[in-house]
Amino acid sequence: MKAPKTTTEHNPRRDGETPFLWTHPQNSDLTKLIPESPYYMRVATIIRYHFVKHKDTIAKCIDAVSKVSAQIIVVADPRGGRGLPSLANNVTVVAGATHGQGQAVINPDIPWILFLDGDEIVNPESFSQFLNDPDTYDYSLYGFNRVPSILIRKEFAHMNPSLSQQHDCRFQLHLCTYCSDFLSKRGALYDTQFFGEDMITIGDK
DSSP states (O other): OOOOOSOOOOOGGGSSOSOGGGGSSOOHHHHHHSSSOTTOOOEEEEEEEOHHHHTTTHHHHHHHHTTTOSEEEEEEOTTTOTTOOOOOTTEEEEEOSSGGGGGGGSOTTOOEEEEEETTEEEOHHHHHHHHTOGGGGGEEEEEETTEEEEEEEGGGOOOOTTSOTTSOGGGGOOOOTTTOOOOOSSEEEEEEOBTTBOSEEEOOO
16 A cells, blocks of 8 residues: 655745745735745646647747746647647657656656646736745645646646546546645645636637
8 A cells, every 4th residue: 555655845934944024924016026936836837738639829838838837848649749849948848648747757856737738828927926926835736717727736746647548637636645744724726816817728829
């Protein structure tokens, strides 16, 4: 039987080292003025790409997420991966059909993963403010309003590789004590918006 982890990264809100200014409750005007607070969350983004479904939106998806991600990984389905546009040097391409197949190349010092499909477009301004907000650490998993995108702490990001490669496996993601003993303040949050604004939308072209 899989045993629970015994160590974990702790919430920097409570690390005793973050400047006092950032221990105050949420202040949206402050997070807009200071682009990267001591809390700014480092995120690796994994994008699942299929030529037929995402050929018209993948460039826009990558461009938007490059403004908020420490690392970008594109999982390209070999059955439909033709037509992948030329990518910047900081984008890693992995052959595969599911998001989980990109996790092996995530930089070990990045604690969060954003899982997108190639037609899911991040709003860089609002999403950057969201990542910059200390209250975002209150949860360990975020689902977003009207899209299947998921943001999750890396230690919880486990998907069953035996499930059909044809389907979106993000529905498997959940918070489990067998993956981590980290206890966030409120667990998981779904239908997430930032001050009433959608941070991720389904793009067309």
